[in-house]
Amino acid sequence: MNGASSYSGLVDRAFIFILGTSILLLIAVTAVMIFFIVRYRRSKNPNPAQIEGSTTLETIWTVLPTILVLVMFYYGWAGFKVMRDIPDGAMQVTVKAQMWSWLFEYENGKQSAELIVPTGRPVALNLTSSDVIHSFFVPAFRLKEDCMPGRTNHAWFESIRDGEYDLLCAEYCGDLHSAMLSKVVSVPADSFDAWLGLDAGPPTGRQLLTLRGCVACHTLDGKDLVGPSFKGVFGKTETVVLPDGTERQVTIDEEYLRRAILEPKAEIVKGYKDQMPEQRDLVTDEEVDALIKFIKGLQ
Numbered sequence: 001m002n003g004a005s006s007y008s009g010l011v012d013r014a015f016i017f018i019l020g021t022s023i024l025l026l027i028a029v030t031a032v033m034i035f036f037i038v039r040y041r042r043s044k045n046p047n048p049a050q051i052e053g054s055t056t057l058e059t060i061w062t063v064l065p066t067i068l069v070l071v072m073f074y075y076g077w078a079g080f081k082v083m084r085d086i087p088d089g090a091m092q093v094t095v096k097a098q099m100w101s102w103l104f105e106y107e108n109g110k111q112s113a114e115l116i117v118p119t120g121r122p123v124a125l126n127l128t129s130s131d132v133i134h135s136f137f138v139p140a141f142r143l144k145e146d147c148m149p150g151r152t153n154h155a156w157f158e159s160i161r162d163g164e165y166d167l168l169c170a171e172y173c174g175d176l177h178s179a180m181l182s183k184v185v186s187v188p189a190d191s192f193d194a195w196l197g198l199d200a201g202p203p204t205g206r207q208l209l210t211l212r213g214c215v216a217c218h219t220l221d222g223k224d225l226v227g228p229s230f231k232g233v234f235g236k237t238e239t240v241v242l243p244d245g246t247e248r249q250v251t252i253d254e255e256y257l258r259r260a261i262l263e264p265k266a267e268i269v270k271g272y273k274d275q276m277p278e279q280r281d282l283v284t285d286e287e288v289d290a291l292i293k294f295i296k297g298l299q
């Protein structure tokens with residue numbers, strides 16, 4: 001696949017050089033090996049000869065590989081340096097990874113579950129995680145960088161072509177790791193500015209389900225995933241398991257939903273694993289209200 005970032009050509013150059021060298025060496029070594037097997041087979045050479053060594057040969061097989069790996073190093077370093085030097089004035093986007101979704105926050109506070117970027121402008125990423133180690137991976141941009149809890153990693157890219165590019169998590173991070181997918185959508189700079197400036201107001205309950213990653217584990221159509229579906233859940237009576245293992249019956253009301261969002265470990269619905277990260281520091285009171293209101297209406 002053709003690279004779609006300003007530095008993808010540098011990454012491809014290093015990759016193709018190393019791959020090409022490896023293939024040539026494989027063919028050369030195999031050919032010499034076969035030649036020696038035939039040429040020096042036992043039936044033709046019953047008495048082995050003593051070989052003293054050859055300075056010329058030893059010099060060649062020391063100098064040639066040294067040059068080869070230095071060229072590999074040069075190509076690798078040239079690309080790496082460009083990828084590490086974030087251009088001044090790049091647009092800043094905060095990437096928040098969590099089990100199992102992505103959230104992108106722009107400088108003006110706008111949030112999105114897909115990474116919308118302007119084509120032809122550098123974008124600097126500040127990568128964080130709210131739970132375990134994830135890895136931000138966009139194959140088309142040749143970009144992969146870890147998202148770690150408790151620290152911020154940095155990366156950047158400049159998309160050179162409009163289009164939609166796959167964005168995946170490249171660090172095994174639990175049950176739904178393989179579903180931790182999103183998109184980078186690269187659009188012309190003026191449409192991007194229009195999108196960014198669009199003041200949509202606070203996100204609705206439905207939008208929050210996507211932005212906060214709820215829908216990674218909870219469906220809206222009654223199907224069972226890692227967690228119970230939201231459909232028809234309000235008003236239901238469920239058996240929940242407390243941290244000490246005791247069980248009790250609860251009716252799912254607003255108060256229960258609030259607890260289930262903020263401190264999910266306190267009461268896990270029986271039959272489900274204790275998997276949900278606490279959302280206490282991740283959602284505001286208004287957002288919880290909006291979420292509860294939406295779930296309540298989902299009968």
Ligand SMILES: [Cu+2]
Pocket residue numbers: 097098100133134135169170171172173177180
């Ligand atoms: Cu992940």
